[in-house]
Amino acid sequence: MTAPLTIPRRRLPIWPIAVLWTLALGLWGLSRQHSVWRDEAATWQVAQRSTADIWHMLGNVDVVHGLYYFLMHGFFACFGAGTTVLRLPSVLATAVAAACVAVLGHRLAGFWAGLGAGLAFGLLPAVQFYLQEGRSYALVAAGAGISTLLLVTMLKGHDRARRWAVYGATVLVCGLLNWLSLLILPAHAATLIWSRTPRRLCIRWVVTSSAALAGVLPLMVFSRGQSDQVSWIPPLTWHMMIGPAVLLAIGGLGAVADRPRAGRLSAAAVGLPLLAVPQIGLIGISLVQPLFLDRYILFSMVGLALLIGAGLGAAVQAATPRYPRASAWLVPVLVAVAVAALLPQSLAKRSPASRVDDVLAIAEDVQRLKRTGGSVLFVPAARRDTKLVSPGAFTGLRDIALATSPQKSGTLKGEEADPARIRAAMLSQRRILLVTDAPEVATPVSAQRDIMKLSVLKKYFTAVADEQVRGRRVTVYERIRPSSRLPQDP
Incomplete structure (x- = not known):
């Protein structure tokens, strides 16, 4: 009666299916209509600096x-800069994470749990968003999958010193990519307690984890001096916890379906802590320092996918005695239903509108509207990323507010002159292009330089062209005539 289950369990490898599935999801619409948003623009422009310039910058920002x-x-040095090269590491990393989830599910709950987990991982909305993101979050998720798989392997009796070393190195690299990924350590500790791991293995884990933590600690301490970078993150509110509550509820159902028992290494014992501890831990940290962003704990989706897989495996197991043939189709059919249900959201995440803005699109308007000998301003100064990513579009324009380039100043946006010098430079221009945010995504201007820039433009210039596209705006200003309106005030 169970033949339909035993055949795939023995003959079909699971992880290649998960890898190919996730790669297909990642490569689908990878360029997002040739759009790059501000976070990815930071990666793009910094990655093209020399190693010395990058090192210089890290002393001031983004360490x-x-x-x-x-x-x-x-990666850029080997393959060149482009949207595909920018995002391909995230696609590959997500595929690795999916493979790890599939193998974990197979080892802990059977073939169908592994297949369901491997396919579910790439479909999770948060994963679909960040698997095409030119940032480090998918790489951390891959590291979480690898380290968890190594831990399970060692807890099942294959605890070689080499595996412990690789485990520690993986946790260390993840911590250096994003030190909040160290929340995986208390999650793994919960797994050790739940499964009643022998004392000998617990000691090895403590030693290995402590070494990895010690390696990340200097970064954690040094980064505190750059905490202004995350000052924009809003304080934790009750409605921000709705998402984690839903995820924990879904994961809890998968854990219950796995029939967890204390003292047994199961999908629930591994997946539930991996999902819950980072979510709850980040909430706790955010009560002290607002840091609650889902991308910081994307790796917790490894636990959620594992629990979903366990639930699917339990459903197949329950259906097999009565429907032995139909049960083999349960996971593929449910995955197909999930794909159809998530299709609108999947399409939306692969469009430029899925991000706040598009750094590249507005560069085309600058190229069209500029005149050689003209000048350009950026409000806020961080919108200079358009110029840094598309320097050719700004050829012939003077960046009249810039005093020191980003490379020389060791910053992302460069250092601007004092307000008085910028004001004098503006008043000597006949035509200025202003690159800023579109009104629907703009935040109130607070920096004195930016307030002054807008004030001078409003009083002594008039807008003659205004283009808005995908969250960015370029406005062309020309000097108001007659010249008698020029200021004499300081």
Whole structure:
């Protein structure tokens, strides 16, 4: 009666299916209509700097992303800069994570649990978003999958010193990519407690984890000096916890279906802590320092996928005695239904509108509207990323507010002159292009330089052209005539 289950369990490898499935999801619409948003623009422009310039910048800003920038610098050096090259590491990393989830599910709950988990991982909305993102979050998810798979392998009796070393190195690399990924350590600790791991293995885990933590600690301490970078993250509110609550509810159902028992290494014992601990841990951290962004704990989706797979495996097992042939189709059919249900969201995530803005699109308007000998301003200064990513579009334009380039200043956006010098430079121009945010995504201007820029433009210039596209805006200003309106005030 169980033949339909035993055949695939023995003959079909699971992880290649998960890899190919996830690669297909990742490569589908990878360029997002040749759009790049501001976070990815930071990766793009920093990765093209020299290693010395990157190192110089990390002393001032973005040290938490330092390892990722160096990795992308090497990737760009080998394959060139482009949207595909920018995002391909995330696609490959997500495929690795999916493979790990599939193998974990297979080992802990059977073939159908592994297949369901491997296919479900790439379909999760958060994973679909960040598997096509030129940032480090997918790489951390891959590391979480690898380290968890290694831990399960060692807890099942294959605890070689080499595997412990690889486990520690993987946790260390993940911590250097994003030190919040160290929340995986208390999750793994919960698994050890739940499964009643022998004391000998617990000691080895403590030693290995402590070594990895010690390696990340200097980064954690140094990055505290750059905490202003995350000052924009809003304080935790009750409605921000709705998403984690839903995820924990879904994961809890999968854990219950797996029939968890204390003292047994199961999908629930591995997946539930991996899902819950990072979610709850980040909420706790955010009560002290607002840091609650789902991308920081994307790796917790490894646990959610494993629990979904366990639930699917339990459903197949329950259906097999009565419907032995039909049960073999249960997972493929449910995956097909999920694909259809998530199709609108999947399409939306692969469109430029899925992100706040598009750095590349507005560069085309700058290219069309500029005049040689003209000038350009950016409000806020961070919108200079358009110029840094598409320098050719700004050829012939003077960046009149810039005092020191991003490379020389060791910053992402460069250092601008004092307000008085910028004001004087503006008043000597006949035509200025202003690159800023479109009104629907713009935040109130607060920096004194930016307030002054807008004030001068409003009082002494008039807008003659205005283009908005995908969250960015370029406005052309020309000097108001007659010249008698020019200021004499300081």
